[in-house]
Every structure is written in C-alpha cells, then in structure tokens.
Amino acid sequence: MSADQGDPGEAPQEPLFDAPILAEQERMVEAILFASSEPVTVRELNARMPHGCDAAEALALLRKRYEGRGVNIVRVGDSWAIRTAADLGFLMQKETVEARKLSRAAIETLAIIAYHQPVTRAEVEEIRGVSVSRGTVDQLLEMEWIRFGRRRMTPGRPVTFVVTETFLDHFGLESARDLPGLKELRAAGLLESRPPPGGAPTSGEGDVDAEEAPDAGQSELFED
C-alpha cells in the first residue's frame, strides 16, 4: 500500500517532498484514467493522488508510453481519457447504437454552433435561413453536445450556445480549435458575421433579434 520509494536513481531531485516518485505517479494516473469512462481533469487527478504529486508531468510520460498502442491517452478539452485507437474500431462490437438518429437540422445546427460559438439562436437561424425548432436545440442539449454559454451583452441579452467536452470527446477533438477546416473557413471569411446590407430577409419568422446580432462571432471562440 505504501508508495515504495523505488529506484533512487529515478527522481533524486525531489527528496523534499514526501510525494511518490514519478514512475509511481504515472501508475496512479494510469489507474485513474483506466478506471473512468469519462475524461478526467488534471485537477481531479491531482485531487485524488497523494499530496505533492504532479499529475500533469506523470500524464505526459504516460501519454508517450501509450503512443501507438491499442489504447491511447487523448486530450478532451481540459480533461484526459483513455480511448481505443481509431484504427481498431473494426474489432469492437458496436454495442452503442446511436440512440437517436440526428436530423439534418440538428446536425447543421450543431456544426454552426461548433464553428461559430458562442452563438445565439438568432445567429444560427440567420445562417441556416430558417428558424431552429425548440426540439432541435433541446435534443442537442440533452445529448450534452451543446450547453448555454455566456449571455450576449446586447439588447435582450440573448443566451449563446457553445459545444461541450462531451461533444469534443464524441468527435475525438482535443479542443474546439481542432475542428476540421476551421482555418480555411476563417481565411475565407465565412465565420465572420456580416450584417445584411439594408433589409435582406434574414432567417425564419420569429427572428426579431437577428438583425441585432452583434459583430461578436467566432472570434470569441479563441479568446476563451
């Protein structure tokens, strides 16, 4: 049970702490990550490991160790998880049947939120050119792929939506910056929110706010 002070040559530079040697810390991170099906934050790792441990350092070692293996250490937002290597998916029983098939509206709404976040419903509607049904947003919220972000400091203080860690985890993204094609879209100016000149018809019926949509846009995505 006691963290044996193993190889003295391994971490001689930290005799001040009573913390376990790094190799031992690596084992601990390994155990914790293996035990969880959900991503775990470094903060939580540190909280669960004995005092004085440096989970981040142990994690870096562990990550290297699992490179090219059947399971890998992957980053999901601020958290870490062990996931099977993508090329071995064929071996797995597809036990998880996609609970509900996502509608086209839901998929598009999700993509717009991911690429334009934080984004208001009115903005999503403007981009899609139709109103977004409540059910669509609810479904995405329920799947925990999106969540509410900060309110916009514009009239009406509309809520914004952002994607979640569960979303990142599901699509194997380290962060929202790693969305495919994000740079190209940005370079092409397609993530800017351009106010329509004059009275272009915006989106769906209900969209009073659409025109109030501020110039905020996805630029905020990178400020977070």
Next chain:
Amino acid sequence: MSADQGDPGEAPQEPLFDAPILAEQERMVEAILFASSEPVTVRELNARMPHGCDAAEALALLRKRYEGRGVNIVRVGDSWAIRTAADLGFLMQKETVEARKLSRAAIETLAIIAYHQPVTRAEVEEIRGVSVSRGTVDQLLEMEWIRFGRRRMTPGRPVTFVVTETFLDHFGLESARDLPGLKELRAAGLLESRPPPGGAPTSGEGDVDAEEAPDAGQSELFED
C-alpha cells in the same frame, strides 16, 4: 489513423499467414479488453480478431507488458479483464470533506468536560440538566477531542472524561486551565444574558429537562 505495421523485425517468422504481426495482435487484445463491458475469453478474442491471429500469445505478451503497471491484465474465471492494480485501490475513492458545525449537545458536553475534567457522564448530565446521548460522547471520542480518564473511586467506579491534546490544538490552548473562567466569561459579556426576574429560564428552547436539573454543586466540580 491507419494501422501502422510496426516494427518489421518483430515477427519475421510468420510470413505464411496473412495475420497481423504479433505486436499488432497485442494492440488488438489491448483494445478489446479495454472496451469490453465484460471479461473476455481467449476464444472470444480469437473470434473477434482477424483470421490467423493467436490471441493467447498476444495476451501473454500484453499481460507481461502490464506487469507492475497501474492496471493489470487479470484472469477472471476463463476470461480476461483489465483491472486496477491492487495497491492503487485507494485511488478509486474520492474523499469529500464536509465541514459541519458541532451540534449544540456536543459542544455543551465538550464544554463541560473541558471545564470540569475529569468528569463522569452522570456529572455532565447533571450539569447540562439533560441526558447526554451515547452518540454525542462517541462523536467527541471519535474526533479525539475527549478521551477516557481515570475511573472514579466511587461506587460503580464510573469512567471519567478528559479533553485531549487534539482538543487543545484545535482550540489553540496550552492547557485546559487556559480556558477563561466564569468571571472572565462574564467580563467578556458571555454571561450577561440575565433572565427577567421570575421568568422562565432563558436557555435552550429544546431543553425540557432544564428545570429538573438539581441544584447540584457545580461549584464542587469547579474546585478541581
């Protein structure tokens, strides 16, 4: 993403089969064991892996690889699974500390013990005017704020209670004698609440027994 065909020098002796090299098979076993919701038999491994694989051999390698790691490959009946190393079980507990105020009964009991030690339970009850529940005493014992003192050399030889070092530590006292006396309490305004003449005792609403408390000599006890 593509299955990298690892080190070609690793398994040169099996070119007859189209089966993946052993290192690759090991990865497969690793991924399957990791993702399965139940322990997996060798037979099942073979069934899921490409034709020509030798799951048992790959498993043996994998098992060796995980020796001494944070998780191990363990046998469960006829099946195999990945499990947390026995010595790291403590990591699977998440301790949440909830700070609570000590109950009134407990703090009063504690105060009496501190001021009157060594004191028997009967004496505590006499002073409080209500009976002291077993739970209250147990709680204080468990917190290591009180401990058993000498037995009284009176009929029944009742045990006495005294406060501990831990108690003194917690309250920042050098000894129990440092507790302010009655006069000081009064000077500090802590004893000022005098009852309206002829009125009921102001003390605890809940203390039904208060009035039955005898006039017994706390003075005697004070002389200690």
Next chain:
Amino acid sequence: MNDDPTDNVEALSVAERLEAEALIVDVDGFEGPLDLLLTLSRTQKVDLRKVSVLQLARQYLSFVDKAKELRIELAADYLVMAAWLAFLKSRLLLPPDPEEEGPSGEEMAAHLAFQLERLQAMREMAARLMGRDRLGRDIFARGIPERVEHVKRVSYSATLLDLMQAYARIRTRDEFRPFVMDRDKVWTMEQALDRMRGMIGFAGTWTDIASYLPDGWSDDPQMRRSATAATFAASLELVKEGRVHIRQEDTFMPIEIRRAENTR
C-alpha cells in the same frame, strides 16, 4: 402575370420551368428558402462564388410562381424571400438611382452569395464532423469503468467562542435556578386545595381558615402571606363546588368555613 413582359431577357427557358416544377414536388424537403436557393444555385454548375445572383433570383421567382400556379401553399418565409429577390432583381437591372438611399443591388447580391457560401460551408463541415471517428462507433471508452467510491468525511468544527458560549449558556442556566427554588416560599392554591380537601370532612363546625395553613408556614411572614392567600382562594373554590359554607362576622374578623351538610 407570370412573365414580366417588359423583361424579355428574363424569359424563362423551358429547362428552368421544368426544374422549378421538379422542385415544387419536393418543397417540403427544403430547409427554408436559403436551402432552396442553394439547391437552385447548383443547377448553374459553377463555383458558388461565381454564381449569378440575378439568374438565381429569376429561378427562385419562377419556382414561387409555379407553386402559385399549382396552388401549393408556401410558407411565409419563402414569400418574404421572393419579395426581396424581386426587389433585388429590379435593383440589379435598373441603373442605380443616385437619389436613392440604401444598399446597392451589387451589395445585396454579394451578401446573398455570402449567405449561400456560408450555409454551404456549414453543410460541408457538418458532414466532415459526422464522418469523423466517433466515440462508440470507431473509438471506445472503457467498457468496465470502475466505480469511484465517494467517501464522505464530515469534519466538525467549533471555535473557542462556541465552546465558551456553550458553557456560559449552561452556567447562566444554573444561576437562574434559585429563582425557580424561590417557589419554595409560595403555597399555591392547588396545594391548599389538596390539603383542605383531605381535612374538610372533619369540619362540622365553623373553623377559622387560618387553622388550615400548612405546618411551619405561620412564622415566616412571606410564607404566611402566601399560604393564607392560597388557603382563602382554595376556600372560595370549595364554596363554589358547594362543599363548604363560608362566613365572616365582621370586617377583619376571622374567616370561617364549615362543611356543607347536604353534600356526600
């Protein structure tokens, strides 16, 4: 009415009419006017950036006309878009009026092209996203996650002040106790009643109520007062119950009671 006679350039080709008709059948399949425009733009078989917005507007308007012809109800936003496109078309065709405020036809057309391109891009991204290796389909999490046991430890705390206040509370309670004890000098009416009920049976003759005072209560004036008052009150109570008669011969004369004859 369908064709604008002043605008021969815009006369719809047969192909365009057929195409509009084909779209009509599928009107429910569109996710709004922008989606329809995007579909229409594909028929131009050019890069979206080079799409002719004018031609697009024409195609859309013919679609709407066709729908009217076939008495198909279009949602309001399709009609709003039609009105806007008609306006855009006129802006694009007429020479710009320097007097007129507002955006030029080109600006409006550029914005529409931008909207279409953006929607198109989002569609592509959605497809790329859904095509990624996904958790539960291509990538898997731990199949037998181990339960993390939540051990709740309660830490109790108290301050020295709490301790002293608790003690003070108990001590002050002790100090009140003498006030309670003072009741020793009080003879209550209930006590007097109890005492007198036991004795009244023997009171066949008029007796001074002073003789009913409890033993030892006559000397201390405070005790005597309390006992006398209680006994007097108890006597009145007994009279009320009809068990005794009471009399006083004159002011300041002794108060006497006697058993009521007819009771029991």
